[in-house]
Each structure stands twice: as structure tokens, then as C-alpha cells.
Amino acid sequence: MRSWLFVPGNSEKKLAKSLATAADAVIVDLEDSVALNDKESARVITSSFLRETSRASPALWVRVNALDTGLTDEDLDAVMAARPAGIMLPKSLSGKDVTHLDAKLTVLEARHNIDDGDTQICVVATETAASLFTLGTYMGSSPRLSALTWGAEDLSADLGAQTSRDGDGKLTDPYRLARALCLSGAVAASAQPLDTVFVNFHNEPGLKEECEAACSDGFTGKMAIHPNQIDIINQAFTPSLDAIQRAQVIVAAFADAGNAGVVAIDGEMLDRPHLRRAETVLTRAELAKNK
Ligand code: COA
Ligand code: MG
Numbered sequence: 001m002r003s004w005l006f007v008p009g010n011s012e013k014k015l016a017k018s019l020a021t022a023a024d025a026v027i028v029d030l031e032d033s034v035a036l037n038d039k040e041s042a043r044v045i046t047s048s049f050l051r052e053t054s055r056a057s058p059a060l061w062v063r064v065n066a067l068d069t070g071l072t073d074e075d076l077d078a079v080m081a082a083r084p085a086g087i088m089l090p091k092s093l094s095g096k097d098v099t100h101l102d103a104k105l106t107v108l109e110a111r112h113n114i115d116d117g118d119t120q121i122c123v124v125a126t127e128t129a130a131s132l133f134t135l136g137t138y139m140g141s142s143p144r145l146s147a148l149t150w151g152a153e154d155l156s157a158d159l160g161a162q163t164s165r166d167g168d169g170k171l172t173d174p175y176r177l178a179r180a181l182c183l184s185g186a187v188a189a190s191a192q193p194l195d196t197v198f199v200n201f202h203n204e205p206g207l208k209e210e211c212e213a214a215c216s217d218g219f220t221g222k223m224a225i226h227p228n229q230i231d232i233i234n235q236a237f238t239p240s241l242d243a244i245q246r247a248q249v250i251v252a253a254f255a256d257a258g259n260a261g262v263v264a265i266d267g268e269m270l271d272r273p274h275l276r277r278a279e280t281v282l283t284r285a286e287l288a289k290n291k
Contacts, residue, residue: 001192002238005018005025005227007027007029010034010041010045024234027061027062028060030065032154046079051082061087064076064090073104080111080114080119090151095142098142120145125138126151126182138191147191149193195210195214198210211236211237222236244281248282251278
């Protein structure tokens with residue numbers, strides 16, 4: 001899924017509005033965008049929204065409060081009957097947190113007559129300094145784990161930093177490290193690597209540039225905070241016609257050569273990694289077409 005739109009779980013208006021966007025997923029937020037006093041009303045609004053929205057797209061996810069807040073169980077109790085596509089877990093410390101959440105979901109799925117394992121998990125895996133050292137532990141943590149993403153804001157607060165970006169708006173080193181670890185941790189765990197939010201929602205060229213860099217590095221989608229960001233994200237993470245045609249030529253060249261290890265196209269040597277990349281482009285194009 002390319003675009004994941006955050007919507008505060010206590011805003012009926014924004015929730016309704018999110019369905020008019022082309023987002024592949026909506027993440028209804030019960031965490032940071034909802035003040036402590038509003039958590040209960042947000043749970044009620046979120047669960048009615050999930051129950052009343054019966055459509056396949058966008059996929060409806062819920063971000064619950066972190067495991068150490070004491071609020072996670074109440075969040076899950078409120079929303080699981082309404083069968084969200086997945087649960088986003090913030091401030092995850094390691095794969096153990098995913099295994100822990102998996103156990104909670106198994107119990108709730110049984111209680112609500114949902115097939116075992118139907119509810120997916122996405123973690124925000126880089127929000128504390130300690131979490132940067134455990135990105136390799138998500139491998140094998142749960143078959144539900146379908147996406148890993150990262151966050152700069154909470155990490156910068158934990159590190160005691162003033163900002164996560166330099167004067168040109170580029171991420172500084174600690175956050176580039178977090179981003180790279182998230183990408184590798186996700187791929188190692190066979191989960192979708194999902195790039196973090198771009199908070200300056202009026203800066204469309206800046207968002208486009210960040211999406212293109214993320215896509216080129218291997219991320220397959222990006223989270224959004226505003227409806228205006230969705231089309232830019234979808235476009236950046238959908239392979240262009242040129243890229244699709246080039247990939248088709250590469251795949252055909254390997255097939256014509258009897259699945260050889262190496263082929264030459266227009267005087268350029270291409271080997272198995274090029275074939276894998278071309279196949280990935282075609283898979284992404286197929287996924288985008290089905291949206
Ligand atoms: N989802 C759905 N609709 C949204 C939206 C969102 N994330 N963000 C804004 N909108 C709606 C607004 O309600 C407004 O609707 P209207 O035209 O019917 O009045 C329209 O889009 C334009 O919004 P705009 O005036 O440009 O922004 P805003 O000042 O109302 O909201 C934010 C700005 C940042 C508060 C808002 O975008 C937001 O709440 N984003 C999500 C925050 C979040 O969930 N953060 C947690 C993860 S980091
Ligand atoms: Mg946060």
C-alpha cells in the first residue's frame with residue numbers, strides 16, 4: 001500500500017473526509033493526535049466509524065497507544081469488534097512488543113469471531129534511542145507483521161535534539177540512520193518498509209522530492225497527515241510507464257536467454273539483481289493497477 005493517511009480518531013469530520021481521498025490506507029489515530037482527556041470519546045467515534053464504513057478501500061487501520069501507557073488494552077477492546085484491517089503500534093521497542101501484541105490480537109479475534117491472524121500489525125520502530133539497536137529483532141516476531149515505519153519527532157525528543165532537519169529541510173544524521181535501519185529491518189522481516197510523515201503539508205515539491213528519494217531507496221509507501229499529500233505519494237510510489245517498459249524488456253531478455261545468469265541489453269551487462277529489480281517494478285505496477 002502506497003499512501004497511509006493519518007486521521008485523528010476524535011474528528012468525525014476528518015474521518016468522513018478521509019474516505020473521499022485516494023489513500024490506500026487510513027490510520028485512525030488514538031495516540032499522539034488525541035489529548036489524554038479525549039481518549040475515551042476518540043475510541044467511541046473510531047469504533048462507529050469502522051463499523052459504519054463497509055468498503056474494501058481504503059484499508060482501515062487504528063494506531064493504538066503504546067504498550068507502556070496502560071491504554072493499549074482499552075483501545076483494542078474498543079475497536080477490535082469493528083474488525084480493523086490492522087493495528088499500528090507506536091514506540092515499539094523490539095520484535096518482542098510485536099509478539100506481545102500478536103497474543104492480545106489472537107485473544108480478541110477469538111472473542112469477536114474473527115479468523116485467527118486476520119488483523120495485521122505495523123510498528124513505528126524508531127521512536128526511542130534504545131529502539132535503534134533492535135531493528136533486526138522484527139524478523140520472525142509475528143506472521144501478522146506487514147509493515148515497519150519510522151518516526152523522527154518522538155526520536156528527536158528522546159535524543160534531546162532541537163530539530164531533526166537542517167536549514168535546507170534535509171534530515172540530519174541520527175534520523176537518516178533511523179530511516180536506513182527501518183528500511184533494512186522491514187525488508188529483513190519481509191514487511192513493507194513505509195517512510196515517515198512529511199509534516200510541512202503546504203510544501204508539495206518538498207514532499208515529492210522526499211517520496212522519490214524514499215522510493216529509490218526501497219521504501220514502498222509513505223504516511224501522510226493531510227489529504228493534499230495523497231496524490232503526490234500515490235504517484236511517486238507507482239512505477240512510471242517508462243520504468244514498466246524497461247522492466248518488461250529486462251524480464252523478456254532473461255526469459256529469451258533461457259533464464260541465463262547474465263544478459264546484455266544495448267551494450268549493458270545485466271545480471272540477477274537487475275532481474276529481481278525489474279520483477280519488483282512489475283509487481284508494484286500490478287498492485288497499483290488493482291487500487
Ligand atoms: N484527514 C482527513 N481530512 C483532513 C485531514 C486528515 N488528516 N487533515 C485535514 N483535513 C481536512 C480538514 O478538515 C479540512 O476540511 P474542510 O475543507 O472540510 O474544512 C481540509 O482537509 C483542509 O484542511 P486544512 O485547513 O488545510 O488543514 P487543518 O488546519 O484543518 O488541519 C492538521 C491541519 C495538521 C491539524 C490536519 O491535517 C491533521 O489533523 N492531520 C493529521 C494529524 C495526525 O493524525 N497526526 C498524527 C500522526 S503524525
Ligand atoms: Mg508520535
